[in-house]
Amino acid sequence: MRYDILTIFPKFFESPFSFGILKKAQEKGLIQINVHDIRDFAPDKHNTVDDSPYGGGSGMVFKPGPLGDAIEFAKADGARSLVILTTPQGERFSDKIARELTEYEQLIIICGRYEGVDERIREIYVDREISIGDYVLSGGEYAASVIIDAVSRLIPGVLGNEASPYDDSFRGGLLEYPQYTRPETYKRKAVPEILLSGNHKEIEKWRRGEGVKRTFFRRPDLLDRASLTVEELKLIRRLRRENPPSFRVYVALVHYPVYNKDLRIVTTAFTNLDVHDISRACRTYGVRVFFLVHPVQEQRVLVERVLRHWTEGPGVLYNPTRNEALALVRIKSSLSEALEEIEKVEDSKPKVVVTDARPGENLTGYSELKERIITGEEPYLILFGTGWGIAKEVMERADYALKPIEGNTDYNHLSVRSAAAVVLDRLLSN
Numbered sequence: 547m548r549y550d551i552l553t554i555f556p557k558f559f560e561s562p563f564s565f566g567i568l569k570k571a572q573e574k575g576l577i578q579i580n581v582h583d584i585r586d587f588a589p590d591k592h593n594t595v596d597d598s599p600y601g602g603g604s605g606m607v608f609k610p611g612p613l614g615d616a617i618e619f620a621k622a623d624g625a626r627s628l629v630i631l632t633t634p635q636g637e638r639f640s641d642k643i644a645r646e647l648t649e650y651e652q653l654i655i656i657c658g659r660y661e662g663v664d665e666r667i668r669e670i671y672v673d674r675e676i677s678i679g680d681y682v683l684s685g686g687e688y689a690a691s692v693i694i695d696a697v698s699r700l701i702p703g704v705l706g707n708e709a710s711p712y713d714d715s716f717r718g719g720l721l722e723y724p725q726y727t728r729p730e731t732y733k734r735k736a737v738p739e740i741l742l743s744g745n746h747k748e749i750e751k752w753r754r755g756e757g758v759k760r761t762f763f764r765r766p767d768l769l770d771r772a773s774l775t776v777e778e779l780k781l782i783r784r785l786r787r788e789n790p791p792s793f794r795v796y797v798a799l800v801h802y803p804v805y806n807k808d809l810r811i812v813t814t815a816f817t818n819l820d821v822h823d824i825s826r827a828c829r830t831y832g833v834r835v836f837f838l839v840h841p842v843q844e845q846r847v848l849v850e851r852v853l854r855h856w857t858e859g860p861g862v863l864y865n866p867t868r869n870e871a872l873a874l875v876r877i878k879s880s881l882s883e884a885l886e887e888i889e890k891v892e893d894s895k896p897k898v899v900v901t902d903a904r905p906g907e908n909l910t911g912y913s914e915l916k917e918r919i920i921t922g923e924e925p926y927l928i929l930f931g932t933g934w935g936i937a938k939e940v941m942e943r944a945d946y947a948l949k950p951i952e953g954n955t956d957y958n959h960l961s962v963r964s965a966a967a968v969v970l971d972r973l974l975s976n
């Protein structure tokens with residue numbers, strides 16, 4: 547692999563590639579790193595490579611001329627090459643992208659400065675824009691070093707031990723298992739016995755299991771892509787059972803005060819499907835209690851009868867898992883009753899979150915609220931409205947109003963049970 551780095555700080559690269567694996571890879575001829583000073587391509591005697599942006603604004607922009615000439619100079623004849631621009635606006639660098647980059651013979655990496663490059667350079671020359679994370683560095687030189695290191699490790703022969711990139715974290719989608727070396731006991735902590743047993747099959751099994759556990763606790767988002775055996779899936783189920791989520795989230799389905807189609811305040815009737823489906827979603831995502839809020843006594847009596855069928859009557863034997871979900875339901879005549887019950891159990895008032903299909907101002911995004919729920923200490927009560935949505939007076943008293951669920955079309959008419967499932971998944975899933 548040949549790398550050509552285009553930078554205004556060529557001295558930056560004097561050290562990162564002069565140690566260890568990358569140094570050896572260059573000595574063995576497996577990789578070649580050329581560094582070009584973009585200033586060498588500036589036509590004027592001051593070696594100017596940047597200028598102020600058209601239209602005004604702060605900062606400077608890379609001029610297209612010198613940078614374009616530097617790219618053309620760097621391009622190796624006949625090589626399968628890719629021009630990369632390092633920028634915080636690029637796609638997020640990953641193990642997958644690193645592997646894709648190994649398919650080329652030459653990578654030309656432009657070290658962007660965060661004020662940017664003239665857009666025409668992007669259009670004419672740049673094949674891929676890469677960011678190494680959601681933060682702004684003072685220059686793309688750091689990003690270029692990261693990309694070159696990650697890609698080079700994947701080139702056959704670069705790592706002494708051919709097997710190691712495949713054991714490393716992210717290969718197979720799991721984080722790496724814990725490693726130990728001599729001494730057997732350090733500060734009274736012993737090496738796990740299995741590693742001393744010499745039983746390679748069992749050691750391999752243990753290591754996979756530890757990789758699964760580590761991924762479960764540290765990066766559960768990776769489990770989705772990991773290829774797992776049935777045995778490992780069972781292990782994850784067990785870990786979920788043994789480590790229930792620590793957040794304290796409650797859900798209420800509000801039947802009054804809600805709007806009807808003509809935006810009049812009404813009371814809606816219970817919908818059996820909503821009761822069943824939302825309680826199942828609540829059980830799946832670790833909600834503590836699902837409140838059904840209805841001011842009409844006859845309606846509450848009716849739904850109590852339905853619930854008894856599934857939690858005490860013939861329904862228990864017919865479908866025991868339904869019992870588990872419906873056991874989360876509490877019937878209340880008003881929202882304040884639900885709030886009082888939460889406060890009694892939790893010893894603090896919950897933060898109230900409302901959901902609505904209508905667009906509005908000062909709405910909270912799902913990832914922001916998710917972070918608050920998962921990392922915070924307070925209990926939360928999420929309200930879902932039946933009919934045409936919860937009345938304004940309730941909305942205004944809430945601590946957070948969530949943004950409407952946007953799919954990827956302009957259609958916005960989810961049933962409340964579908965909306966509840968989507969919201970719970972966005973806020974509470976791993």
Ligand code: ADE
Pocket residue numbers: 632633634658659660676677678679680681682683684685686689
């Ligand atoms: N240049 C400045 N910040 C960067 C980032 N996060 N990734 C890649 N290049 C950058």
